[in-house]
Amino acid sequence: xxxxxxxxxxxxxxxxxxxxxxxxxxxxxxxxxxxxxxxxxxxxxxxxxxxxxxxxxxxxxxxxxxxxxxxxxxxxxxxxxxxxxxxxxxxxxxxxxxxxxxxxxxxxxxxxxxxxxxxxxxxxxxxxxxxxxxxxxxxxxxxxxxxxxxxxxxxxxxxxxxxxxxxxxxxxxxxxxxxxxxxxxxxxxxxxxxxxxxxxxxxxxxxxxxxxxxxxxxxxxxxxxxxxxxxxxxxxxxxxxxxxxxxxxxxxxxxxxxxxxxxxxxxxxxxxxxxxxxxxxxxxxxxxxxxxxxxxxxxxxxxxxxxxxxxxxxxxxxxxxxxxxxxxxxxxxxxxxxxxxxxxxxxxxxxxxxxxxxxxxxxxxxxxxxxxxxxxxxxxxxxxxxxxxxxxxxxxxxxxxxxxxxxxxxxxxxxxxxxxxxxxxxxxxxxxxxxxxxxxxxxxxxxxxxxxxxxxxxxxxxxxxxxxxxxxxxxxxxx
Amino acid sequence: xxxxxxxxxxxxxxxxxxxxxxxxxxxxxxxxxxxxxxxxxxxxxxxxxxxxxxxx
Numbered sequence: 001x002x003x004x005x006x007x008x009x010x011x012x013x014x015x016x017x018x019x020x021x022x023x024x025x026x027x028x029x030x031x032x033x034x035x036x037x038x039x040x041x042x043x044x045x046x047x048x049x050x051x052x053x054x055x056x057x058x059x060x061x062x063x064x065x066x067x068x069x070x071x072x073x074x075x076x077x078x079x080x081x082x083x084x085x086x087x088x089x090x091x092x093x094x095x096x097x098x099x100x101x102x103x104x105x106x107x108x109x110x111x112x113x114x115x116x117x118x119x120x121x122x123x124x125x126x127x128x129x130x131x132x133x134x135x136x137x138x139x140x141x142x143x144x145x146x147x148x149x150x151x152x153x154x155x156x157x158x159x160x161x162x163x164x165x166x167x168x169x170x171x172x173x174x175x176x177x178x179x180x181x182x183x184x185x186x187x188x189x190x191x192x193x194x195x196x197x198x199x200x201x202x203x204x205x206x207x208x209x210x211x212x213x214x215x216x217x218x219x220x221x222x223x224x225x226x227x228x229x230x231x232x233x234x235x236x237x238x239x240x241x242x243x244x245x246x247x248x249x250x251x252x253x254x255x256x257x258x259x260x261x262x263x264x265x266x267x268x269x270x271x272x273x274x275x276x277x278x279x280x281x282x283x284x285x286x287x288x289x290x291x292x293x294x295x296x297x298x299x300x301x302x303x304x305x306x307x308x309x310x311x312x313x314x315x316x317x318x319x320x321x322x323x324x325x326x327x328x329x330x331x332x333x334x335x336x337x338x339x340x341x342x343x344x345x346x347x348x349x350x351x352x353x354x355x356x357x358x359x360x361x362x363x364x365x366x367x368x369x370x371x372x373x374x375x376x377x378x379x380x381x382x383x384x385x386x387x388x389x390x391x392x393x394x395x396x397x398x399x400x401x402x403x404x405x406x407x408x409x410x411x412x413x414x415x416x417x418x419x420x421x422x423x424x425x426x427x428x429x430x431x432x433x434x435x436x437x438x439x440x441x442x443x444x445x446x447x448x449x450x451x452x453x454x455x456x457x458x459x460x461x462x463x464x465x466x467x468x469x470x471x472x473x474x475x476x477x478x479x
Numbered sequence: 480x481x482x483x484x485x486x487x488x489x490x491x492x493x494x495x496x497x498x499x500x501x502x503x504x505x506x507x508x509x510x511x512x513x514x515x516x517x518x519x520x521x522x523x524x525x526x527x528x529x530x531x532x533x534x535x
Contacts, residue, residue: 075498081514082490085521089487092525214506221500221508228508230498239495246491277525283518290511 004322008153011326012333015193019334020174023186060145060336063194064309065394066286067201070293072308072393074220074227076237077290080395083246084283087253092276094254096269097416102260109346110260110408111354117415120423121358127408128354130430131257132379134404135347138256139383141397142340143167145309146333152313153329168384170333175341175376190338193331195285200328201312202288206295213291220294227297244451245399252406252453257347309394348375400441403453407433410461420472421464429464433457483528486521490514 062080069077101107105116110131115124146167147160154163206216220227231238254263266272296311300318303311313332316325352371392400407430414421433456440452494510504512 075510078494078511078514081511081518082494085518086487086490089483089521089525092483092528212506217506217508225500229500229510230495239498242494243491246494250487273525273529277522277529280518280521284515287511287515 004325005153005155005157007322008155008326008329009150011323012150012153012330015327015330016170016174016333016337019186019189022189059339060142060149060332061394061398062286062289063198063332063335064145064148064313065141065398066289067293067296067312068309068393069395070290071297071303071311073237074224074294075230076242077293077395078230079242079245079249081283081286081290083249083253084286085280086246086250088276088279090250091254091279092273094412095263095266095272095276098254098260098412099263099266099269099272101415102264108261108264109350109354110255110257111350113260113415114411114423114426115354118411118421118423118426123423123427124354125358126427126430127411128350128358130434131408132347132351132355132375134401135257135343135379136382136386137397137404138343138401139171139340139379140386141394141401142171142336143380143383143387144391144397145336145394146170148310149313149329149332149336152310152317153325155317164384164387167336168380170337171340171344171380172377174337175344176373186334186338190331190334193327194335197328197331198285198288198292200324201292201295201316203291205299205312205315206291209295209299213295216291216295216298219298223298240450244454248406248451248453248457249399249402251409251457252402255405255408255412257343257350257405261346261349262342306391306393344376344379345372347379348372351375399451399453400437403437403441403451403456404434406453406457407437407460409457410464414464414468418468420468422468422471424471425464425467428467429460432463433460436460482524482531486517486524489517489520 066077066080069080098113101113101117105112107113107116109128111124111128114127115121143164147163150163150166151158151160158166203213206213210216210219217228230242254260263272266275292312296315300311300314303314313325313328316328349368349372352368352375356371357368410429410433411421411426414426436456436459437453440456494514498510500508500510502509507515
């Protein structure tokens with residue numbers, strides 16, 4: 001083994017250990033009861049929440065997946081820039097009411113929200129279970145990103161299986177060492193590193209090779225004039241796909257299992273509004289990620305399939321010293337670990353509270369904490385299985401996740417605007433949506449270019465509305 | 480509410496209409512520059528919505 005992988009992996013290891021230590025230092029003085037552990041004591045101000053929410057957006061999907069898509073497909077990757085912005089517009093209106101209900105009724109999780117609003121504990125249990133399931137492709141995405149980073153930082157000395165095993169251990173270690181507040185502190189470190197790595201990959205590399213990102217774009221256009229515009233109409237990844245995907249991912253954005261807990265961790269409604277307003281600025285980083293992907297297309301052409309996710313990492317590996325690769329890979333690892341651990345914690349605490357707690361299996365706080373940890377390992381194992389079963393690009397994985405997670409939206413909207421909706425009609429809608437998502441994920445049915453998740457969402461809404469009119473709910477929630 | 484719908488529409492249904500390379504803005508293909516521009520404008524629109532809501 002040459003010295004390069006040793007240098008790169010040492011840096012990765014050092015940064016990870018340093019971040020965990022930093023996160024533990026941040027949580028040391030706070031008692032870890034569920035209120036603290038799950039919603040950070042409902043005390044997060046604008047800046048802290050901004051970092052926390054952004055921490056979930058900048059994942060290995062952004063870091064590797066977006067550049068991979070810019071590399072492999074070009075223009076369809078633009079959806080990533082647009083959907084965040086649209087999501088914040090929706091969030092500006094949707095988050096404050098969700099937060100208000102959460103505070104008034106002291107809710108901790110999304111399942112609490114459903115159980116409370118529709119007056120049905122069974123619905124809470126159902127939502128807890130389905131949210132758990134939806135997380136599997138998401139964790140698979142982060143696992144896949146991690147193993148990629150570890151493989152490249154090892155300069156090809158490990159195979160994918162070793163790397164994915166190491167990635168799995170890293171996630172478990174990370175989740176067990178700190179709760180949500182620890183995650184937010186670690187996000188600070190992560191964001192600084194990721195920002196540095198993205199500026200390096202999106203500006204320094206194109207400037208060094210081609211003079212400027214604009215020149216790199218010129219070269220890409222000469223190579224393939226159609227790469228940077230969307231295909232017209234209903235083709236694969238065409239304009240219809242773009243519009244439907246932006247819509248779907250924008251409405252699904254805040255429906256993540258951990259999303260509700262993050263919303264509840266805000267100090268006030270104004271904090272949430274300000275965040276919705278400020279978060280689009282974070283999105284601009286994506287532009288640099290696109291530059292990185294396009295530059296990689298010129299320097300290391302010819303990657304196909306899932307290999308596109310490695311695009312700019314390969315440039316760094318081939319043309320820059322090992323310590324640079326080490327820092328970039330460390331930033332990428334944090335970008336995978338922190339969101340994965342936040343989501344895992346979110347889903348596992350929902351499951352232990354809303355499913356096991358309701359069924360009377362784990363009632364004490366200590367038993368719940370233990371159950372949370374066991375559950376994290378279970379989701380991670382499922383994600384590992386999913387990854388081994390189907391290798392997809394990172395963007396494909398996140399789209400599968402969004403297809404699923406969006407199915408909770410009709411219920412949330414109905415809770416505020418549609419008093420006829422009962423627990424059963426909401427559950428029937430979610431089941432329909434999930435069934436359609438599974439169908440479309442396995443058989444690739446062409447739907448005139450429309451994103452399958454949106455079709456599933458339409459089915460979900462239709463079933464929910466039909467069920468609500470056939471069997472309307474008699475009581476309004478006590479409020 | 481209508482004010483907030485502007486950036487939303489600009490980033491979704493308007494994009495197929497501006498789906499072209501020329502004119503390049505700061506070296507970016509026009510469609511990409513359009514999206515980036517709206518990313519910057521969205522906070523301004525949401526800020527405007529906040530102002531109007533508070534005045535009512």
